[in-house]
Amino acid sequence: MAARAPQGARDKLAFLLALVPYLLDRERADVAEVAEHFSVSEAEVRQAVRLIAVSGVPGETDAYLPGDLFDIDWGAFEDDDEIVITHRVVINEPPRFSSREAAALLAGLQYLSALPSAGGHEVLDSVMTKLSRSASAEPSQLAVQSAGDADRILATVAAAVDAGLSVEFDYRTARGTSERRVVDPLRVDSVDSDWYLRAWDRRREAVRTFRVDRMSAVTQGSQAISTRPGDVAVPDALFSPSDQDTCVTVLVDVQILPFLGEYVDSVPDEVPAAGRVEIGLRLAHPDVVSRIAARFAGLMEVVDPVELRDEVRSWAQSALDAYETVPPSSDRAD
Amino acid sequence: MAARSPGIPAQERLFSLVLALLASEHGLSKSDILSTVQGYRQRYDSSGGNQSLERQFERDKDDLRELGIPIETTEPPGEQGNNQLLRYRIPRGEYELPTELTFTPEEMAVLSLAGTVWREGALSSQSQRALLKLRSLGAHTAQTPISYAPRVSIAEDSFAPLSSALDRKRLAEFRYLKPGRLDAEVRRVAPLALVQHHGRWHLYAHDASADAPRTFLLSRIVGPVRELTTAHTWPLDGAAAAALEGLDRLWERQEAVIVASEGSDARLRLGARAHADDDGTLRVHYTDGELLADELAGYGPDIVVHSPASLVDAVRLRLGRVRALHSAGAGSTQRPGAPAASEQRGDR
Numbered sequence A: 001m002a003a004r005a006p007q008g009a010r011d012k013l014a015f016l017l018a019l020v021p022y023l024l025d026r027e028r029a030d031v032a033e034v035a036e037h038f039s040v041s042e043a044e045v046r047q048a049v050r051l052i053a054v055s056g057v058p059g060e061t062d063a064y065l066p067g068d069l070f071d072i073d074w075g076a077f078e079d080d081d082e083i084v085i086t087h088r089v090v091i092n093e094p095p096r097f098s099s100r101e102a103a104a105l106l107a108g109l110q111y112l113s114a115l116p117s118a119g120g121h122e123v124l125d126s127v128m129t130k131l132s133r134s135a136s137a138e139p140s141q142l143a144v145q146s147a148g149d150a151d152r153i154l155a156t157v158a159a160a161v162d163a164g165l166s167v168e169f170d171y172r173t174a175r176g177t178s179e180r181r182v183v184d185p186l187r188v189d190s191v192d193s194d195w196y197l198r199a200w201d202r203r204r205e206a207v208r209t210f211r212v213d214r215m216s217a218v219t220q221g222s223q224a225i226s227t228r229p230g231d232v233a234v235p236d237a238l239f240s241p242s243d244q245d246t247c248v249t250v251l252v253d254v255q256i257l258p259f260l261g262e263y264v265d266s267v268p269d270e271v272p273a274a275g276r277v278e279i280g281l282r283l284a285h286p287d288v289v290s291r292i293a294a295r296f297a298g299l300m301e302v303v304d305p306v307e308l309r310d311e312v313r314s315w316a317q318s319a320l321d322a323y324e325t326v327p328p329s330s331d332r333a334d
Numbered sequence B: 001m002a003a004r005s006p007g008i009p010a011q012e013r014l015f016s017l018v019l020a021l022l023a024s025e026h027g028l029s030k031s032d033i034l035s036t037v038q039g040y041r042q043r044y045d046s047s048g049g050n051q052s053l054e055r056q057f058e059r060d061k062d063d064l065r066e067l068g069i070p071i072e073t074t075e076p077p078g079e080q081g082n083n084q085l086l087r088y089r090i091p092r093g094e095y096e097l098p099t100e101l102t103f104t105p106e107e108m109a110v111l112s113l114a115g116t117v118w119r120e121g122a123l124s125s126q127s128q129r130a131l132l133k134l135r136s137l138g139a140h141t142a143q144t145p146i147s148y149a150p151r152v153s154i155a156e157d158s159f160a161p162l163s164s165a166l167d168r169k170r171l172a173e174f175r176y177l178k179p180g181r182l183d184a185e186v187r188r189v190a191p192l193a194l195v196q197h198h199g200r201w202h203l204y205a206h207d208a209s210a211d212a213p214r215t216f217l218l219s220r221i222v223g224p225v226r227e228l229t230t231a232h233t234w235p236l237d238g239a240a241a242a243a244l245e246g247l248d249r250l251w252e253r254q255e256a257v258i259v260a261s262e263g264s265d266a267r268l269r270l271g272a273r274a275h276a277d278d279d280g281t282l283r284v285h286y287t288d289g290e291l292l293a294d295e296l297a298g299y300g301p302d303i304v305v306h307s308p309a310s311l312v313d314a315v316r317l318r319l320g321r322v323r324a325l326h327s328a329g330a331g332s333t334q335r336p337g338a339p340a341a342s343e344q345r346g347d348r
Helices: A007-026 A031-038 A042-053 A074-080 A099-112 A120-133 A151-162 A254-263 A287-295 A306-324 B010-023 B030-036 B051-066 B105-115 B121-136 B159-168 B239-253 B265-271 B289-297 B309-325
Strands: A085-087 A142-144 A165-172 A178-191 A194-201 A206-211 A215-224 A246-253 A264-266 A276-283 A300-304 B072-074 B087-089 B147-149 B170-176 B185-197 B200-207 B212-217 B221-231 B255-260 B282-285 B303-307
Touching (some): A007 A031, A007 A085, A007 B010, A007 B051, A007 B121, A031 A042, A031 B121, A042 A074, A042 B010, A099 A120, A099 A142, A099 B105, A120 B105, A151 A178, A151 A194, A178 A206, A254 A264, A276 A287, A287 A300, A287 B289, A287 B309, A300 A306, A306 B309, B010 B051, B010 B087, B030 B051, B105 B121, B121 B159, B159 B170, B159 B185, B159 B221, B185 B239, B212 B239, B255 B265, B255 B289, B265 B282, B289 B309, B303 B309
Parallel strands (some): A142 B185, A178 B147
Antiparallel strands (some): A178 A194, A194 A206, A246 A276, A246 A300, B170 B185, B185 B200, B200 B212, B255 B303
């Protein structure tokens, strides 16, 4: 049996090689504290420590004699949940980053460069330089353009939170209505170039998700923040289903399925590799269906409800009508 | 320690291998490793026939390299070409993070956040491992006033195989659907960089038939990507930056003129990234006319596109398709996946 070590074993090795230098540096460490520092469970820490304590090098005798092995203060470990390495072998420092590890973090940093919390360009530049220099090979060529655009608004939000104050802004919903909102910010989410503010809406007394590009006239509010992260749960999903949602049955080309994301409500058990498939969408407002149908023009057809199908047609017709009044463009040669 | 039963966990064998290779000054031969290192020695047969153990060692080496652990092989002088005499070691200087490397709590905060950007696939586990190594340095992480949950998505199936070909410096082959064409054509390329620009993934590669660098949109790759066994020697240095610069230049050069009705969602959202003239006309820059047309068609009657003409045509074409598809009894006659039949230059 020469199976490739499962991914789990590789990750455990990475943890062991990171844990040893950390423990050596600390001299004495609490299992709980180590678990928190590395964001792993206490059981994983104990398992790793037990393995380290019996590991070492074959040594001159090839017999793994005690002097060739790590050792720990077993009493402190068993009785007090404390880790003290009493004998070390070979390892002093953590390993360098692989080219792909460095690249993954570097691309993540590029993406974040628009965030007000990123500590300014000096912090980012310094971190990126340090990372590139501490990889065991040239980082892979992977880059993500800065998420841009939202930084001004997010800076206002961050400053308000820093001052312990709520945030006020005009918000335009997908339904087309606009009103002033007063919120206690909880978290800022993003997906690619879209940014979202997750916040406690003070008038609605509920957690709401706001698209940053639909927010305008953003100002620091006058009221102190009363609902903080931890007081309420912020769901991971950006769009939580609501009773007022519109459910629509559509026929879509399977190639656009990955791009419909959280709109998708139901998909048949078996999806063909090519061709069209009937799926259910869940939308905050029926108008949204026209927009999606046009974004994937020709690849999505509304089936049910029939009235909505008619609405999509007249929506497209009125959009086309607007072009009948536009004088022919002068730059045909483009 | 007494010999144990052969059921030694993979992580113990890998950890012991790293320790043995790091400790050895002049390197260990394969038979040294198989006969003495914990996890191998229990399965070693001194009378020969250790092929499966040798294969295990080959795979373990791949695993270590995957983690960024450098393995050096040396041939004893006068014995070139004899695999059995190769000596393996991990050179400490190339293995260890430089001791002078430190991060401030603010820097740690930024790095931790950067590690959360990838939520799935290889990039996610790679950034988690990088964070492990960083935490090993023991630095504290500063708290930010508000928490962030940033995410870069990778919806395209072609990303993983292209990323693999990119890392191994191998040629890749895929079918690519140019806008305005009905059939995808096979492209053979040397991948040089993967970049996300304005939320879209692009492959920057040397195209074999054009014998020039080209930028491909991942969403236009049709079907599976095939990684060839042929390696390439095109330099990767600075390729990602060059790709982003090229896309930025294109973005700068192309401008759409759009009128959006007052107070509409389109006005608000396009306005956030456009330059508005005094009369409210929006000037929006873009890299790909077809993708912008997809987005603009979604605004329906809220906007009118004035120029360029190719964009006007592309938007009208989409709206016409939506209308046709939703006219009574249409649907069944529509050919799924039929691409836009508008003109488009280049490979984008």
